[in-house]
Amino acid sequence: MKTNLKRIITWSLVCLLALFTVPAVSFADAPMTLEIYGGWSGDDVAIVQQIVDEFTALHPGVEVNLTLLQWTPLFAKLFTEVAAGNTVDVLAIQNMQLAQLADNGIIDPMPEGVTSVQLEKDFNPAAWESALYKGQVYGIPIDSSPQGIYYNADAFAKAGIEAFPQTGEEFIAAAQKLTIDANGKNSTQEGFDKNNIVQYGLSLPSNHHGFYLWYTLMLQQGERGDLFTEGYSQVSINEEKSNQAWQWIQDLIYKYGVVAQNEMSHFDNFMSQNSAMVVQPSWGLATVAKVNPAFTVKTAPMPKVFDQQGAWTCTEMLTLPVSRDEARRAMAIEFVNFFADSEVFMTSGQMPAKLALQQKALETRPLLEAFLSEIPYMQACQTVVYATQIFTSVAPSPILSAAQNAILNQMPPEEVTRQLIEDINLVLDQ
Amino acid sequence: MRRHGGLVTLSFLLPYAIVFFFVRLLPSLLGIGVSMFSWNIIGTPKFNGFTNFVKLFGDRHFLAALSHTLVLLAACVPLLLVISFGLAVLLNRKIGLRNAARSMIFLPYVLMPAAIGIMWKWFYDANYGLLNYYIGLAGLPAQAWLTNQSMALASICITTVWWLVGYNVVLLLAGLQGIPSDLYESANIDGASPWKAMLHITIPMLTPVISVVVTLTMINVVQAFDHIYVMTGGGPGTSTLTLVQYMYVSGFQNFKLGYGSAIGVIVLAVLMLLVILQNLIRRWAEV
Numbered sequence: 097m098k099t100n101l102k103r104i105i106t107w108s109l110v111c112l113l114a115l116f117t118v119p120a121v122s123f124a125d126a127p128m129t130l131e132i133y134g135g136w137s138g139d140d141v142a143i144v145q146q147i148v149d150e151f152t153a154l155h156p157g158v159e160v161n162l163t164l165l166q167w168t169p170l171f172a173k174l175f176t177e178v179a180a181g182n183t184v185d186v187l188a189i190q191n192m193q194l195a196q197l198a199d200n201g202i203i204d205p206m207p208e209g210v211t212s213v214q215l216e217k218d219f220n221p222a223a224w225e226s227a228l229y230k231g232q233v234y235g236i237p238i239d240s241s242p243q244g245i246y247y248n249a250d251a252f253a254k255a256g257i258e259a260f261p262q263t264g265e266e267f268i269a270a271a272q273k274l275t276i277d278a279n280g281k282n283s284t285q286e287g288f289d290k291n292n293i294v295q296y297g298l299s300l301p302s303n304h305h306g307f308y309l310w311y312t313l314m315l316q317q318g319e320r321g322d323l324f325t326e327g328y329s330q331v332s333i334n335e336e337k338s339n340q341a342w343q344w345i346q347d348l349i350y351k352y353g354v355v356a357q358n359e360m361s362h363f364d365n366f367m368s369q370n371s372a373m374v375v376q377p378s379w380g381l382a383t384v385a386k387v388n389p390a391f392t393v394k395t396a397p398m399p400k401v402f403d404q405q406g407a408w409t410c411t412e413m414l415t416l417p418v419s420r421d422e423a424r425r426a427m428a429i430e431f432v433n434f435f436a437d438s439e440v441f442m443t444s445g446q447m448p449a450k451l452a453l454q455q456k457a458l459e460t461r462p463l464l465e466a467f468l469s470e471i472p473y474m475q476a477c478q479t480v481v482y483a484t485q486i487f488t489s490v491a492p493s494p495i496l497s498a499a500q501n502a503i504l505n506q507m508p509p510e511e512v513t514r515q516l517i518e519d520i521n522l523v524l525d526q
Numbered sequence: 527m528r529r530h531g532g533l534v535t536l537s538f539l540l541p542y543a544i545v546f547f548f549v550r551l552l553p554s555l556l557g558i559g560v561s562m563f564s565w566n567i568i569g570t571p572k573f574n575g576f577t578n579f580v581k582l583f584g585d586r587h588f589l590a591a592l593s594h595t596l597v598l599l600a601a602c603v604p605l606l607l608v609i610s611f612g613l614a615v616l617l618n619r620k621i622g623l624r625n626a627a628r629s630m631i632f633l634p635y636v637l638m639p640a641a642i643g644i645m646w647k648w649f650y651d652a653n654y655g656l657l658n659y660y661i662g663l664a665g666l667p668a669q670a671w672l673t674n675q676s677m678a679l680a681s682i683c684i685t686t687v688w689w690l691v692g693y694n695v696v697l698l699l700a701g702l703q704g705i706p707s708d709l710y711e712s713a714n715i716d717g718a719s720p721w722k723a724m725l726h727i728t729i730p731m732l733t734p735v736i737s738v739v740v741t742l743t744m745i746n747v748v749q750a751f752d753h754i755y756v757m758t759g760g761g762p763g764t765s766t767l768t769l770v771q772y773m774y775v776s777g778f779q780n781f782k783l784g785y786g787s788a789i790g791v792i793v794l795a796v797l798m799l800l801v802i803l804q805n806l807i808r809r810w811a812e813v
Contacts, residue, residue, distance in 0.1 A: 172778045175567040200568060210692035302673065303759075358673040370654065440637045485780050491760025491767045492587040492775070500762040 129160045130427055131173055134188035135167040139382055143444045151434050165195075171484070174417075178202055184417045185428035189214035189235065189409040191226035192487040195328075195479040199227050205232040207429065209380030222448035224475045226411035235413030236436045237449030241377040242409035243305075243312055243472040244467050245399070246384070249392040251295065251372040255282065255312060257418055260394075264344070264401035274372035283353060290353055297354035299362035299371040300345065304489045306499025308408040308477075309375055312398055313341035315406025316477055323478045331520040335513050337345070342502045342509035344401060350383040350506055358504060377410070382445035385461070394468035409474040431452040485523045494519035554794070561787035571784070590764050590788065591772040592796075594679060598768065599800070601770060602747045603685045607740060609687065610694035614726075617695065618702045628699075632692035639689065645758025646685045647672065650757070662683035672758055675765040679787075682754055682766050689753065690746055694739050701735030702728070737808050744800050746791060769793050 136144050141164055148160045165173065167190070187203065197203045216224050223237035247260065250370045255274050261267040262278055274297035282288065283297075300306065317337040317407050347353040353496035359365060367389055374380075375398075383395050397504040398407045419425045435441070442448055442457040448465050458464055480486060486494055498516040501507040507515075561578055565571035582588045617628055634642065650671035658668040671681040675810070705728065713723045727741050729736075751770045760767035760775075769789060777786025 168779050175781060179568045196594045200566070202568070226696070228578075356653045358670040359646070360651055360673060368654075384693075482780075488775075488779060489759060490755065490775065490779075491758075491771070492590075496759070496761055497763045504670075504762045505675055 099285050107128065109233065118509045124345045128424060128427060129176075130162055130185045130347075130424065130431060131161050131163070131183060132182050132186045132188075132431070133163045133165075133170055133453045135170050135190070136164050136188070137166065139386060140444050140446075140487045143440060145368050147435055147438050147440050150438075150440065151431055153180045154434075155427070155430070158384060160431075168484075174202070178417070183419050183421055183424065185419065185424055186236070186431055187415045187417050188412060189415055191235075191413065191476050192479055192483040193479045194226070194229050194234055194415075194483075195413065196483050196488075198234055199481050201418060203234055203417050204419075206401075208238065213294075213447075218451060219449050220411050220451060220471045222471070222476050223411045226479070227413050235300065237411045237413045238436055238441060239412050239446035240409050240471075240474070241379050241411075241447060242407045242467050243308060243375060243377050243397045243398055244368060244407065244470065244471045246376055247373040247381060247394055247396060248366075248369065249394045251391070252338050255372075260396040262367065264399060264497050267350055267399040267401070268348070268354065271348070272352060273297070275354045293356070296356050296365075296371040297373060298348060299359060299374040300348065300355050300503065301362045301375060302328050302359055302500060302503045304487070304493060304499055305375075305498045306345070306503050307495035309345060310338070310499070310502075311408040311477060312406055313344060313401055314338065315408065315473070316398075316400060316402040317341070318402075318404055319473060320406075324480055328480050328482075328524060330524060333517055335476055335510075336453045338513040338516075339509040340402075342512050346502055346506060346509065349503065354492055377463065378447045381461050381463055383392055384463070385445060393463070394503075397470045405470075405473040407470040407474040409470070409476050411476055412446075413449075417422070462489055480524075482523045482526070486520055492519075494523065534588055557787045557790050559792075560784055561791045562783040565783045566781040567783060574784070579791075581785070582788055582792065587764060587767065587770075587772060590769045591769045591789075592792070594765070594767060595796070597679060597770045598683060598686065598750070599744060599747050600684050601680075603740060603743050605683070605687050606690055606694055606743050606747075610691050610698055610739070611736075613691065613695045614698035615724075617699055628695075631695050632684050634689050637689075637693040639750070639752035640756050642685065642689055643753035646681075646688075646753065647757045650681055668740065673762055678758055678762060678766045682757065685753055685757065686747060686750055693694070693746075694743060697735060697739050697742075698732065701732045707730045723741050733808065733812070737804065740804055741801055744804075745797060748797055767795075 100436040132148070134144065145162065148162055152158055152160055153487075161508075163170070163173065171193070174184060189197065189432075194203075197232060219237050220240055222242075223240045227235040227237050245260075247343050251274055252258075252260075255270075257270050257273060261270045272283045274295065275293060276295040277283075277289040278294050279287070279289060283290070300309065314334075317334075317340065318509075319334055319337055322331070323331060327461070329463065341375065349357055356365070356371070356513055360370075362374055363376050363380055364373050364374075367383070367387055369389075369391060370425070377400070381395075397405075414435055416425070416428055416432070436450060437453075439453060439456050442453055442460050445461050445464075446457075447464055448454055448457050454464075458468065479486065489496060492496070494516055497519060498512050501515060502509065502512045560571070562573060562575055563571040564574050565579070581765045617624055617631070620802060621627075638699065648654075652658060652668060652670045652673055653669070662668060670677060672678050704743050709727050709731070710723055713727055718726070722808060749770055750768070751774065754768060755771055755774075758766045770793065773786050773789040774795065775786075776789060780786075
C-alpha cells in the first residue's frame with residue numbers, strides 16, 4: 097500500500113514537471129511568425145513568395161504567414177483582425193488607402209531611420225509624395241504604375257507611321273490612320289466603312305480607369321494641386337478644365353470614331369489586335385510578357401494633349417500596422433527594408449519606386465523605358481479618408497459613374513463634371 | 527415508445543438546428559441589432575437608434591438599389607415561373623433525350639455564379655460577344671447589353687433567369703410526377719381537352735409546389751449578387767446596383783457595418799412582405 101502510494105506520488109510529480117517543462121522549452125524555441133498582408137495577385141504571388149522565402153532563409157528563427165487577397169476582402173480581414181486585437185506586422189497598400197488607415201489608427205508612421213538608406217532622395221517624387229500624410233511618412237514605396245500607351249508596332253509600320261505621336265493632334269491623326277475597315281481602308285480614306293471596322297486606332301478603359309485618364313488630362317492642363325480642399329471637406333476641381341478633359345475623351349469615341357463604342361475589355365481587345373493602341377498603366381507589361389502576343393508590342397508615354405506633360409500614377413507601399421510587440425516590430429522593419437531593396441520584385445514587370453532599382457528593372461523589362469520617362473511629371477491622386485468610397489471600381493463609385501457617364505453614356509461633359517463633384521462631396525459630407 | 531421516437535427525431539434534427547442557430551439565426555439577430563449602431567469594426571459601436579434607417583431613405587443610392595431589386599423581382603419571377611413550368615411540362619412527357627435535356631437545363635444552377643458572370647459578360651460584349659454576332663447574322667443591329675444604362679438591368683434579368691430556371695424545373699417536375707395519372711384518365715374519358723386538363727387538374731394540384739417555387743425564386747433573385755457584381759459591378763453608373771451589392775459595399779468596403787446591416791434588415795423586410803403577400807394571394811385564390 098505504502099509502495100503504491102509512493103509510486104503514485106512520484107509519477108504525479110514527474111508528470112507535473114513534464115507539463116511545465118516541455119511547453120517552456122517549446123515556447124523558448126518557437127519561431128517568430130510575421131503576419132504579412134498584401135493585395136498581390138496573379139504572377140506577383142510567386143514573386144512575393146520568393147522574396148519571403150529569401151527573407152526567411154536569411155532569418156532562420158522567423159516564419160512568415162503571407163495573406164494575399166483582393167483589396168476589399170483584404171481590408172475587411174485586416175479591420176477584423178485589428179478589432180480582435182491580433183497583430184498584423186506588414187501591410188501592403190495602394191496610396192489612395194493611406195489616409196483612411198492612418199486616420200483610423202491602423203498603421204503607424206514609419207520610425208526614424210527605417211530604411212538602410214536615406215528616404216526621400218531614393219524614390220521617385222510621385223512615389224515619395226504618396227507615402228506622406230499630414231507631414232509624416234507612413235509607407236515605403238515599392239512600385240509605381242504610371243499610365244502610358246501600349247501600341248502595336250506592326251500595325252504602325254503597316255500604316256506608315258514612323259514615330260509615335262507626341263501631341264494630341266498627332267495622336268488623333270495616328271489613331272485615325274490605324275482605324276481600319278474590312279476592306280483595308282483607314283478612317284481618313286474615301287469609302288471607309290465605319291460599320292465594318294476590324295481594327296480601331298485605340299482602346300480606352302470604360303471602368304474607373306477612365307477617371308484616371310481624365311486625371312492625366314487634368315495634370316496636362318496644369319492642375320497639379322490637391323484634389324480636395326484643406327480638411328477634405330470638399331472636392332476641388334476646375335470645372336472648365338474638367339469639361340475639356342472629358343470632351344477630349346468623348347471626341348475620340350464619338351467624333352473621330354477611333355475608339356469602339358461600348359468597349360468593356362480594353363486591354364484584351366488590344367492583345368487580340370482589335371485595336372492598335374491602348375491606354376494602360378505599367379502593370380500591363382506582365383500580361384504582355386506572359387501572353388507573348390503574335391505582334392510587336394511597344395510602349396510610349398502619354399501624349400501631350402494639352403499644355404504640359406502629365407500622367408496619372410499609383411503607388412504600392414509597405415506600411416507598419418500598429419503593434420505592441422517590439423521584437424516583431426523590429427523584424428517587420430527588417431522585412432520592409434529587405435523587400436524595398438529586393439531586385440526579385442522587378443521580375444514582376446512592376447516599375448520600381450526606388451531609383452536605384454530602375455536600371456535593373458529596365459534590363460528585365462525594356463518596355464518599362466516609356467513609363468520611366470514619365471517620372472518627372474507623373475502624379476498620384478491625393479489620398480483621402482474616404483478613399484474606399486471614392487476611388488473604388490464598383491458602384492456606387494463616383495469615379496466609376498463619371499467615367500461611364502462620359503465614355504459609355506455620352507453624357508455632356510458639363511453634366512459629368514457636375515455629377516462627379518456632387519457625388520464626391522456627398523461622400524465627404526458624411 | 528412515443529418518447530423514444532421523439533428523442534430519435536430530436537437527435538436527427540439537433541446537428542442541423544445547432545448549425546442553423548449559430549450560422550444563420552444568431553448572426554441575423556445580431557445583424558438586426560448592429561443596424562441600430564454606427565460602427566466601423568475597429569472603433570466602439572455607438573448606438574444611434576433608427577438613424578441608419580432614416581438615412582437610408584434619404585440616400586439616392588439606396589433608393590436606386592431598392593428600385594432595381596424590385597424591378598428584377600417583377601421581371602424575373604413571372605418569367606422564371608412561366609418558363610420553368612413550360613419546361614417541366616415538356617420534360618414530363620416521354621420525349622427523346624429527356625434525361626440529357628433535364629441535365630442540360632439543370633446545369634446552369636450548379637455552376638458558380640461568378641463563373642456565370644464571366645461567361646455572360648463575354649456573351650454580352652457589345653463588339654465581340656456571341657449574342658451580337660448571332661444578332662448580326664439575323665440582320666439586326668448590335669446591342670450594348672451591359673454598357674447601356676437602359677438595357678443593362680434587362681441583360682442581368684436574362685442571365686438570372688438562365689441561371690435559376692433549372693432549379694425551378696426540378697421542383698415543378700417533381701410536383702408534376704406526384705399528380706395521380708388516373709385524374710388525367712378520368713378527364714380524358716369525360717372529354718376534357720389537354721388545355722382544360724392543364725387548367726383544372728395540373729395547376730390546382732401543383733399550387734403548393736408553385737407557391738414554394740415562387741417563394742424560393744423571390745429569395746434567390748433578391749439575394750443574387752455574384753454574377754451581377756462580376757458582370758457590371760453595379761454599373762454602368764449605378765444602373766444595376768442592387769440591395770445586396772449596396773449592403774456588401776457599405777459593410778465591407780466602406781466599413782459602415784451599422785448602415786450595411788440596416789440595408790440587410792430592409793432586404794429581410796422586403797422578402798417577408800412578399801412572402802406574406804404571396805400567401806395571402808394563394809389563400810384568396812383557393813377560396
